[in-house]
Amino acid sequence: MMAADDITSSRRMRTDSAGESERSCGFVQPGGHGGSGDTWRRHIVRQLKNRDRNQSDSFQDLIHFYSRLLDKSSWTNGILSRRPFTESSSVSSLLNQNDQLKKTTGELAFQVLELQQQIKIKLLVLDEQDSSLLAERRRLAGAFDVRQELQGRAVQVQEENGALKMEYDVLLERQKGAETRLREEKVREEQMLEDMIHLKQKAASRMNSRNERRSRAREANLQKELQSAARSKVAIDSSSSAPTSRSTSPKKEDQDKSAEPRHTRLFRSASATSPRILTSIRELFDRKRRGHSVCSLEEDQMSPVGICLSARVPARALQVLEAHEQGINTVRFSSSSDLLATGGTDRVIKLWEVRAGSLTHRATLEGSTEGITCVDFDSAGCRILAASYDKSALLWRLDDSVPKLTLTGHSRKVTAARFSPLLHQVVTGSADRTIRLWDLHRAACVQVVDVASYCSDLVCSENFIISGHYDHKIRVWDTRAVSCVQEIPAQGRVTSLDLSSDHRQLLSCCRDDCLQLVDLRRWSHERSSFRAEGFKCGSDSTKAVISPDGCFLAAGSADGSVYIWNLSTGGLETRLPDKHSSSISAVSWSPSGEYVVSVDKSRRAVLWSDI
Template sequence: MAEAAGSGGRFWKRHIVRQLQLRDRAQSGRFLDVVQAYTRLLEKSSLMVHFSEKLEAESFDRQAPRPGQDTCGSVPEPGPGSAEGLQTLKRKYQRQIAEVKDASGELAYRIIELSKLLKAKECELQEQKTRLGSLSGRLAELEAEQQQLAGRAGDLGCGNAARKAEYDALRERYRLQEAELRQAAERGEELLQSLVRKKKEAAEHQNEKNERVKQARLCRELKKATKRTVSIDVEADEGKPAEVNVPVSELAELEGCKKLWKRPFRSASATSVTLARCMGVFKGLLDFRLKRGNSIGSESEVHYRSLPICLVTCLPSRVSDVQEAHSSEVNAVKFGPSSGVLATGGADKLIRLWNVAGGRLKDMQTLEGANGTITSIEFDPSGHQILAASYNKAVHLWHIRDCKSKETLTGHADKVTAAKFRSTRHQAVTGSRDRTVKEWDLCKGACYRTINVFSYCNDVVCCDNVIMSGHHDKKIRFWDSRGARCTEVIPVEGQVTSLHISQDQMHLLSCSRDNTLKVIDLKMNNVRQVFQADGFKCGSDWTKAIFSPDKSYALVGSSNGSLYLWNMESGKLETVLSGEHRASVNAVAWCFSGQYVVSVDQGRKVVLWR
């Protein structure tokens, strides 16, 4: 590298010297004619001087006396020929002298001009020499800098070679690790599918086992019932069928399977007549107690506490407390069955529990473990567990007391937008943007039924054996969970963002992106009321609207931060609560006692109204 730099320096030096020589030749060629003319002029001038001196000498010789001639005598008169020749020669010489003087003047003028031009060229040459000196110094500096840069370039080249070797090694490691990750992902997918398959098989096996236990228990109860005496009153009219009179106390004993009937038979023939009716009665009583996924007499079945009943709802009128609940927007809010516990979930992947007492919100605990934005929150009827849907394609189940995730339900292929408990805490229904609704056995953590619902599902609610789902294609669909078939479709004018069913399960409230709320009569399956107001605008695809606990009002939040409250009886706008939220309200909740209302927005606020 140093030799290359030295050869490059010598090349530049030779190039500059060559350019200077070319410039010297060009500038010297400009003065070559002048110098030659000046030389010829000097030669002519010297010749003229020599010729003038010669003429003067000849004239002097002619005028001088010849030897032997008497100088004291009179001067002889010259002949006429010699005088005229002298005059002619004089005029000739004078003419030549005048021409020479004119030529000398012109040459002198040219000499002066050329002298000035020569001085100018000398000045320019001096400037060029000065500039050449400065350029030579600059060239030396640049050569030194070039050598330094060449050294740095060599160092950088070595460093780049080392970096390239490291990069190639890292790239090879990345390729190997990517292959390992792909294999691990494939193994994980296989394990997940195997786990889901095993859970499904276990659920089917458990269901079959429960069915066998149910059938065996039913057979035992029927055998016991056929051995018991039943009081039958036979009317005098033979054409009138006999009826079985079963007291209420004995029905309770039959449900508990702990006491035996002690009524004696009065007629054996009557038993054979009413046996089919007795079997129907027993089967109905036992099916009434049967819960999906559990045996009939399961000792582990939890008896739920009774939910508070709201007789009169208090209209919210003022702000009681304001809290900044999450580090990002809040998407879901729900009161517990006791009305003293509030849960909020947001985009920070956390669920926070609040104690509501004395019109204040007090932070209780935080539930962690979700890997995506929380979209829906639901308490089980006992208030001990929380079910939450999230954007990481999963549903999480927490125990409130130990703050640990009990179960993670996976199986959806896209964001889970809704998760609700069924009639017990052992079953749940979820809706997702993968166009499916899934039913889950929470005891086994397995999905036992998947319903394809044709469109993005934004919310679901459950009522006995009916599942209602709201969709992105502006339709509300009703599904028979026993046969997984669609029984009713109600079209609306906008994308459905939420569904809420009244406590008496008689009416369904829907919120849609056409900025309206619709009340659907579940007996007639038609739209009974439509609520809309100036200023109300549905702010997102997950805006939630709710009934009041006594079904007297419908409440929803707007994109302008206000809460709109309609009267169900009159169908008119009752009030508008505004002034606290500065962002779009995503969800609202009304406690079961009817005393408090909570609203959450995209600006991380939780507002308690009373």
């Protein structure tokens, strides 16, 4: 109760001091009446109350504890005043209570100090939070500025995108128009090409009919001449060759002539069976037949081909040379064995003369726009055929470096091209899954055979075509019926085919690192397999060959070695290493049986022999 009175008195003192300050400042008008002075007084009193309230709130806990302490103290004093002091136990208990009160008062004072220290710490933390809040507000204002700038840039980019979209739409419309015009031009081009071909065919037919009429007229004239010559009579005077006597009188001579019978006989100025007439008729028909042909009379003649009785197994390299500027894909000997052709990815065919165990460059055949995949000589050895990556096959004469004929029609690369045993025909196989038969007289495709798989290689015999494919099958085609008569299964993807010189055995090389020899004389097609340790088929176009005597097989491996098998024993005859630095792509055995040539992907060609 004393504490409450003290607080009330302190408040009164503050109010009185405030009133005195007001009066001293002259805010109160004389007479003590209300007005502006009362207003200022109330305002100052309100401010003082607010200050008192704010200050008392900070020490409210202390006041509360102090009031409790005062209450306990007054309660203790009242107890002591009501009880007598004669009892020693009561006095001791009271003393203990006083000690406890003192302890409690000290603890409360310590708690007050701790609370004040915590208040200071919290005030510091609050200041730090205020400063960080101010920094965050500044950052937020900067972020707002950046956001506004980005929004402006986004609007600008959207406008630019809109302009680009409009330009794109315009270009798209132009492209569509250009594509439409291109299609129209292509249609016109195809139509013009068809019209031109039609006109060419008409002109060719007119020319052929004109030439036919001329040849018939010449034949009729020749027949008439022959008939008139056969009917004509020639008088022969038998005495014209005898010596006459100058003493004989003309009169007597006339009488003698008139008296002697006149000797006459039929004389044929030219016989229809005479060699001269036969030669002229043959030349006439040859000129007629070759009027529109790409072949010459010399090319039509078959040259004799030597027969190899025993092939030599090569034992050493006679010559190693860099034959091309890029990798070599194919190699082939001519039928006379004195000429070699190589073709590679550098788009040329090189001809080499084989003399005395060495290769000498003879000529370079150009004209292909892409790499060469296969080469083949005709039976006469005066023409060469090549397959190319440019979807065509090309024909050269050996005395001309410019192609004499280009066969186009395949839609993908041509992988094989061979001369047919029939004159003036060639066969091509392609990655477009077709096999085509071409007539060189007309320079046109006469047969197209659709195949179910990629054609990797083919060989030709009379009336038959044998092709190897990626679907692990070898197909036999009858050109007369234009149909597949038999399918021979293989153990892997077929990379090459080769026929023996007697056309009785077929060699196939597959990607399963195995060579198979098929006997074509038997309907069951008995097969023999040839493998060797270390032999590996290096690519999808690796070429293997049969020796000209049919006793050996030769193939190049991915390790750069040439492997040769013996057909009689079925085992490996020999292995020729260390001359190639990369995978061997093709091997060719000369028809004479004397030489073997191997080529690889690193431009190298090696001539092998047993000499």
